[in-house]
Amino acid sequence: MKIKVGFGFDVHQLRKGHPFVMGGVNLEHTSGAYGHSDADVLLHAICDALLGAANLRDIGFHFSNTDERWRGISSLILLKEVMKLLAEKNWIIGNIDAMICLEAPKINPHIPAMKAHIANAAGISEEDISIKATTNEQMGFIGREEGVVAYAVCLIEKI
Ligand SMILES: Nc1ccn([C@@H]2O[C@H](COP(=O)(O)O)[C@@H](O)[C@H]2O)c(=O)n1
Numbered sequence: 021m022k023i024k025v026g027f028g029f030d031v032h033q034l035r036k037g038h039p040f041v042m043g044g045v046n047l048e049h050t051s052g053a054y055g056h057s058d059a060d061v062l063l064h065a066i067c068d069a070l071l072g073a074a075n076l077r078d079i080g081f082h083f084s085n086t087d088e089r090w091r092g093i094s095s096l097i098l099l100k101e102v103m104k105l106l107a108e109k110n111w112i113i114g115n116i117d118a119m120i121c122l123e124a125p126k127i128n129p130h131i132p133a134m135k136a137h138i139a140n141a142a143g144i145s146e147e148d149i150s151i152k153a154t155t156n157e158q159m160g161f162i163g164r165e166e167g168v169v170a171y172a173v174c175l176i177e178k179i
């Protein structure tokens with residue numbers, strides 16, 4: 021069986037009064053992630069891990085941040101598009117493991133809902149999705165709540 025590993029990273033600015041979408045969940049918070057799409061940093065890291073594993077370039081290559089089609093788009097739709105690209109090359113997901121680095125709000129209560137959204141969009145089991153979170157211990161741009169970061173790794177299998 022042919023397997024490949026992929027890695028993804030994403031970062032977005034946090035801006036006061038902006039919606040905060042993470043893993044398809046709307047987080048209640050004083051600030052939110054700013055970007056061309058819905059700025060779902062977790063889904064962007066996962067998309068890049070999947071595209072990287074399949075050697076299919078990256079999220080910005082397929083969904084340019086100068087293309088009006090993607091303005092404000094739900095990143096769950098982008099994940100579905102990424103899954104189509106993988107399916108064309110006969111790749112299926114083995115598992116995804118992701119890490120969110122964010123000072124606030126607490127992510128733990130939202131992880132089951134995030135997993136459900138991602139499992140639904142990617143067509144995989146929630147059991148194959150792991151999401152974790154850490155603060156940056158009040159240091160740097162994450163600690164000052166100026167930004168949010170996510171990392172993801174994945175395994176894909178050729179069918
Ligand atoms: N935005 C966050 C950050 C952290 N968590 C959870 O809290 C635990 C402790 O965080 P530290 O950064 O102090 O190590 C962490 O392991 C997560 O379980 C969270 O839910 N949301």
Ligand SMILES: C[C@@]1(CO)OP(=O)(O)OP(=O)(O)OC[C@H]1O
Pocket residue numbers: 030031054055056057058059060064079080081083084085086090091
């Ligand atoms: C998703 C895209 C496209 O709308 O825009 P952003 O939401 O700005 O996200 P980013 O992770 O900076 O890059 C990928 C983009 O092309």
